Amino acid sequence: MGTAMIALQALLALVLPLVQLYIGSFQSFFGLYDNWTLDNYRKVLDDPDTIDAIITTFGLALVGGFVTMLLCVPAPAHPRLKIVAYMQGWEQYQKVWDAFEKRFPGITTKGLAVNGPELTTKLSAERSSGKHVGSLLGGPDFQRKEVLKPLDLPTAKTLGAAYREDSRIFYAPTTTVWGIEYNSDKVAGADVPRKWADLLDPKWKGRIVAGDPTTPSATSGTLIRLYGGHAIDDAWLDRLKAQDVTFKSSLEIADQSVARGEFDVLLTTLSDFFFPSKAKGAPIGFAFPLEDGNVSTPTYFAALKDGAAPADTELLMNWLFTAEAQQAFAQIDALPTMPGAPAVQGLVPLDQVKLLDIPGPEEITSLWDPMTTKFKDVFGSPKG
Structure with missing residues (x-):
């Protein structure tokens, strides 16, 4: 009933008056229906001023309509800059970056394996030209603070001191x-073995193998941290040497x-090596945590000063410490660092592990040369 009344109202108020106007235009006098004629149209079309008015009206309508269409067409989205990380091993966390890009459509990430002198040259060229490509460093050199900027990350407020650096530059x-x-x-x-000291038990003599501690390596890095954290000392090194x-x-x-x-025990290894080997079916176990001290080597990230896509880079840095990102790390067997983060492969969660109080990253860097020299003096060169 309501629809019918609306239709009737439209008919009476709009349609019938327009029909009356149209029919009346063909009469000699509007409202007097005596005969049909085109005289009204001839008079109008013979008047130059009327023709000009019609042309002007159509022109304005055409231009106005075109401008209106342009204004109504949405402007193309401004392309977001790609987050580019200078980092060795970026691809091992690819599923984490995929999760970030899914969470924030339109932002893309890319890792470039650049380090050492090549990275120094690249960063210098970007600063000189003002054309910044890189956004952040992954696993950064702590001697590059001058090209990095501090960030306050709300999501990392509860991050343990072992996984952040006092300058607010490095977060892991x-x-x-x-x-x-x-x-x-x-x-x-x-x-x-339940302790590092257990490796000195005579029963392990000739049954222990290790990586090379005489050059900067994973093995020497661990021994340096154990030494700096006082879990081992010179006497321990001498006794280990006696274990052949x-x-x-x-x-x-x-x-x-x-x-x-071929050997019963590997002196030390990192979880990143153990997990893939175990997944392939290797008959190996991983003693962790150890009663006399534990070592963690964080993977730090830091934003480049004046780097590309600064807002998106800070967004990524904040996201890395959310529950979603920490779960993404755990799913690829990369140990997440936030309190309450998921455990990986049955290991004790990191917030329940007491870590050694080891020297800071800059001091560790300064110890590489003297400590690897010490290890070479004690153990000699590797045999194969």
């Missing part, structure tokens, strides 16, 4: 921990020799 959303690897077919139960440890040229080779059963 993930980390690697170090433990003692062993062949689980040959070592089990009470024989599994076999030192290989790389941690990878040492890891494989334990998996093959």
Whole structure:
């Protein structure tokens, strides 16, 4: 009923008057329906002023309509700059970056494996030209603070001191921990080492293998941190030497020799090596945490000063410490660092592990040369 009344109202108020106007235009006098004629149209079209008015009206309508259409067409979205990270190993966290891009459509990320002198040259060229490509550094060199900027990250307020740096420049959303690897077919139960000191037990003589501690490496890095955290000392090193440890040229080779059963124990390895080997079915176990001290080597990220896409970069840095990002790290067996973050592969959650009070990153960097020299003096060169 309501629709019918609306239609009737439209008919009476609009349609009928327009029909009356149209029919009346063909009469000699409007409202007097005596005969049909085109005289009214001839008079109008013969008047130059009327024609000009009509042309002007159509012109204004055409231009106005065109301008209106332009204003109504949405402007193309301004392309967002890509977040470019200078980092070795960026691709190992690809699923994390995929999760970020899914959370924030339109923002893309890319990692470039640039470091050392090449990175120095690249950063210098960007500063000189003012054309910044890089946005952040991953696993940054702590001696590059002058090209980095501090950030206040609300999502990282509860992040432990071991995973941030006092300058508010370096933040670590993930980390690697170090433990003692062993062949689980040959070592089990009470024989599994529970402390670094257990490696000095005479029963392990000739049964321990290790990576190369005489050059900057994963193995020397761990020993430096253990030494700096007072979990080991010179006496421990001398006693370890008496165990006839076999030192290989790389941690990878040492890891494989334990998996093959050639040795019972790997002096130390990192979780990033252990997890993939274990996933392939290797008969190995990972002693962690250890009673006399634990080492964690964080993967730091830092924003470049005047870097590309600064707002999106800060967004990424904040997102890395959200529950979503921490879960994404855990799903790829990268240990998340935030309190309450998921455990990985059955390891004790990091917020329940007491870490050694080791020197800060800058001091660790300064210890590489003297400590690797010390290790070479004690252990000699690797044998294979």
